Amino acid sequence: xxxxxxxxxxxxxxxxxxxxxxxxxxxxxxxxxxxxxxxxxxxxxxxxxxxxxxxxxxxxxxxxxxxxxxxxxxxxxxxxxxxxxxxxxxxxxxxxxxxxxxxxxxxxxxxxxxxxxxxxxxxxxxxxxxxxxxxxxxxxxxxxxxxxxxxxxxxxxxxxxxxxxxxxxxxxxxxxxxxxxxxxxxxxxxxxxxxxxxxxxxxxxxxxxxxxxxxx
Amino acid sequence: xxxxxxxxxxxxxxxxxxxxxxxxxxxxxxxxxxxxxxxxxxxxxxxxxxxxxxxxxxxxxxxxxxxxxxxxxxxxxxxxxxxxxxxxxxxxxxxxxxxxxxxxxxxxxxxxxxxxxxxxxxxxxxxxxxxxxxxxxxxxxxxxxxxxxxxxxxxxxxxxxxxxxxxxxxxxxxxxxxxxxxxxxxxxxxxxxxxxxxxxxxxxxxxxxxxxxxxxxxxxxxxxxxxxxxxxxxxxxxxxxxxxxxxxxxxxxxxxxxxxxxxxxxxxxxxxxxxxxxxxxxxxxxxxxxxxxxxxxxxxx
Numbered sequence: 001x002x003x004x005x006x007x008x009x010x011x012x013x014x015x016x017x018x019x020x021x022x023x024x025x026x027x028x029x030x031x032x033x034x035x036x037x038x039x040x041x042x043x044x045x046x047x048x049x050x051x052x053x054x055x056x057x058x059x060x061x062x063x064x065x066x067x068x069x070x071x072x073x074x075x076x077x078x079x080x081x082x083x084x085x086x087x088x089x090x091x092x093x094x095x096x097x098x099x100x101x102x103x104x105x106x107x108x109x110x111x112x113x114x115x116x117x118x119x120x121x122x123x124x125x126x127x128x129x130x131x132x133x134x135x136x137x138x139x140x141x142x143x144x145x146x147x148x149x150x151x152x153x154x155x156x157x158x159x160x161x162x163x164x165x166x167x168x169x170x171x172x173x174x175x176x177x178x179x180x181x182x183x184x185x186x187x188x189x190x191x192x193x194x195x196x197x198x199x200x201x202x203x204x205x206x207x208x209x210x211x212x213x214x215x216x
Numbered sequence: 217x218x219x220x221x222x223x224x225x226x227x228x229x230x231x232x233x234x235x236x237x238x239x240x241x242x243x244x245x246x247x248x249x250x251x252x253x254x255x256x257x258x259x260x261x262x263x264x265x266x267x268x269x270x271x272x273x274x275x276x277x278x279x280x281x282x283x284x285x286x287x288x289x290x291x292x293x294x295x296x297x298x299x300x301x302x303x304x305x306x307x308x309x310x311x312x313x314x315x316x317x318x319x320x321x322x323x324x325x326x327x328x329x330x331x332x333x334x335x336x337x338x339x340x341x342x343x344x345x346x347x348x349x350x351x352x353x354x355x356x357x358x359x360x361x362x363x364x365x366x367x368x369x370x371x372x373x374x375x376x377x378x379x380x381x382x383x384x385x386x387x388x389x390x391x392x393x394x395x396x397x398x399x400x401x402x403x404x405x406x407x408x409x410x411x412x413x414x415x416x417x418x419x420x421x422x423x424x425x426x427x428x429x430x431x432x433x434x435x436x437x438x439x440x441x442x443x444x445x446x447x448x449x450x451x452x453x454x455x456x457x458x459x460x461x462x463x464x465x466x467x468x469x470x471x472x473x474x475x476x477x478x479x480x481x482x483x484x485x486x487x488x489x490x491x492x493x494x495x496x497x498x499x500x501x502x503x504x505x506x507x508x509x510x511x512x513x514x515x516x517x
Contacts, residue, residue: 039505041224054505056223069356071299071306072290091293092286094231095305101359103223103501107231107286137286202504206358 003062003081003211004144004159005183006170007193008055011216012177015040015053022172023057026145028128031113033106035142036169055178057169058083058104058142059202059210066096066105074138081183081211082144090138097139101206104141111136145169160190183211223504226431229360233496239284241496244350245489247277247312248372251346252380254319256403257387258340260396263326265384270319273346278312304356308349315342347376360499361429362436367418368495374414375488378407382457382481389477394470401469405461412454415491428502436498445494453487456480 015038023029023036036057043050060083066075067083074089075096097105111134114121121129134140145167152158152165159165160181170178181190193199199213232240250273257265282288295313299306318339325335351369358364381404388397423433436445460480464472 037223039223041505052505056504065356065358068302069305071303071309072293072297073299074293089290089293089297090287091290093284093294093305094237094286095303095353097231098229099357099359101357101501102504103227103359109286135287139286203502 019169062209243280304353
């Protein structure tokens with residue numbers, strides 16, 4: 001079985017927001033909607049201050065709370081471990097959004113919102129709305145760039161290794177802080193890194209078994 | 217919200233209480249109140265009250281729930297999908313639907329003849345499940361310790377039945393059936409004692425479950441919402457109805473001023489509505505990234 005997962009090296013992350021922007025660009029996300037976020041905070045008191053940078057995204061949990069919460073089965077976990085939303089089935093009850101302890105879901109309400117208010121849609125936004133017809137009144141979140149992974153596999157490419165088949169945030173990272181691959185394959189880079197550097201999950205106490213790990 | 221604050225402090229949930237989320241708060245309240253009215257009225261064979269309960273649940277509760285959905289026209293998917301296996305929202309809609317359908321059949325049949333005790337027992341089971349599903353739906357959310365406690369569904373059962381009994385008492389008194397009113401009032405006394413005991417137990421147990429639970433309780437009792445809690449939930453929602461209960465216990469229901477009785481019923485419902493609001497409003501998530509020194513104050517989402 002395949003179980004796609006990601007490791008984020010916090011020592012390598014420089015907080016440049018490339019992942020956040022590349023994700024928006026890849027999915028033509030409307031204003032105010034982020035599937036990838038970079039949280040930057042400071043710990044301690046002067047002079048012993050430590051800057052902390054945490055890129056966060058949907059954890060594609062093995063025991064995803066959102067999947068169990070969804071009353072219409074719009075949110076499902078694929079066989080390869082990617083948690084996806086079928087916008088045509090979503091009724092917009094936001095139970096998944098509430099149930100996600102990582103707060104990684106967004107309820108999309110304003111379909112008319114433009115990047116440049118009052119100036120109409122840019123050509124880029126118009127293309128985006130044709131390619132990714134997002135539905136207002138539904139919930140959305142990171143899909144691990146499943147469209148890139150699926151298309152890549154069809155071409156015989158290997159996600160995590162071949163750029164074309166790898167999530168946009170991973171290939172955009174200038175410091176290679178993100179590693180993507182099959183967690184069930186002991187020989188994949190992501191598994192090796194997880195073993196060697198002892199990756200940790202966010203809030204393991206919730207028992208959702210996130211597929212996104214952090215090292216560093 | 218500042219990027220620096222985002223998810224490094226306690227974050228109140230907003231989707232189920234802000235903007236259109238207010239509709240869900242009202243939906244849960246009216247659905248449970250309506251089912252509570254029907255349930256209590258069925259014990260006293262009060263058809264008027266049963267009809268009132270059915271209408272409150274169907275029109276107000278169902279209506280608010282329907283309008284709350286982002287895609288209301290797709291609500292049927294909740295019933296036809298297999299979501300009921302794991303989702304409390306799906307189970308809830310099934311319970312509400314069965315309660316309303318069977319309740320309507322009962323109400324129509326009783327126009328001509330007795331529809332039978334068996335049907336009423338089945339309806340009461342679904343009415344009871346309708347009362348509890350909201351509490352279980354919230355209890356499932358383990359990211360919010362204020363909700364993730366087994367006492368929440370119990371509190372909602374007691375408050376749903378108490379609100380229902382209060383309305384049934386109001387209808388009974390209005391129709392001049394004092395003997396039934398005395399029997400209902402005995403139920404109200406028992407439920408009110410349960411309610412008064414449960415609220416502090418619920419708050420105290422949440423206070424000691426986790427650091428985030430403690431922050432939620434502080435937010436409700438000592439923070440931004442403290443005046444609402446002490447003023448509306450405690451004073452209006454508990455002390456005024458308790459005063460009416462003591463008064464009618466001492467003087468007898470028939471000599472208790474009707475205006476005082478209705479004020480107490482209204483106060484009780486306002487208190488119940490308010491505590492449900494506060495439970496939704498003060499539901500805090502733990503910081504996603506725990507960074508010391510930044511967790512003291514909840515951030516506005």
